Amino acid sequence: MKFDDVLIINGYAGSLTIAAAGLGLPIRGSYEDDAFGIHIQKKNFPKLKYVDRLPWPRQDLRRTLVVAHPPCSAFSVQTWANAKIHGHDPGRISGVGAAAFQCTQRVLKYAMEQNAAAVLVESVTGALEGARAIHDGYAAAHGYGLFRILQNAAAFGAPQWRERFWAVFMRDDARMRLNYAPEFVVLRDALGW
Numbered sequence: 001m002k003f004d005d006v007l008i009i010n011g012y013a014g015s016l017t018i019a020a021a022g023l024g025l026p027i028r029g030s031y032e033d034d035a036f037g038i039h040i041q042k043k044n045f046p047k048l049k050y051v052d053r054l055p056w057p058r059q060d061l062r063r064t065l066v067v068a069h070p071p072c073s074a075f076s077v078q079t080w081a082n083a084k085i086h087g088h089d090p091g092r093i094s095g096v097g098a099a100a101f102q103c104t105q106r107v108l109k110y111a112m113e114q115n116a117a118a119v120l121v122e123s124v125t126g127a128l129e130g131a132r133a134i135h136d137g138y139a140a141a142h143g144y145g146l147f148r149i150l151q152n153a154a155a156f157g158a159p160q161w162r163e164r165f166w167a168v169f170m171r172d173d174a175r176m177r178l179n180y181a182p183e184f185v186v187l188r189d190a191l192g193w
Helices: 015-022 038-044 077-085 099-113 126-130 132-142 187-191
Strands: 005-009 027-031 064-068 118-123 144-152 163-171
Touching: 005 015, 005 099, 015 027, 015 038, 015 064, 064 099, 099 118, 099 132, 099 163, 126 132, 126 163, 132 144, 132 163
Parallel strands: 005 027, 005 064, 064 118
Antiparallel strands: 118 163, 144 163
């Protein structure tokens, strides 16, 4: 499947924008729901179309790849641990009922209602099972195939053990091919020691 462009949602300071630009992909815009960290992205990509807050514009995304990094605190081990330490009820701030996870649902609803060609949502590994039923529901309701990918930044040349989960939603008629060639780098090499 070929895409005309990429729409970034919740790119914050711009890591997804940097990745898309590095791949030479045309970027339709960067949309946020609360403008968190967007000032940094704007300094690095001043000509990009930004939508800092909801609502996001209605548009045809049939040939657009939507890549999103909504807040992942709803499934973060740190959220659970901090809630327990501070005497809060972890159930109120974690899981699919948490306010932080509502952003993921807004992203999926928006992208799929605009008929996005594909939607990639990055999160922590806890979302793999924690959000499974929600992800399955959106895929089924909107006619998307769903692929789940676990990856680690360490396998991509970053000297950091950072596991991540990607939910990849693609139109049912789309095929996905992955090329995976791990490249591990130790901190000593990255710093040039």
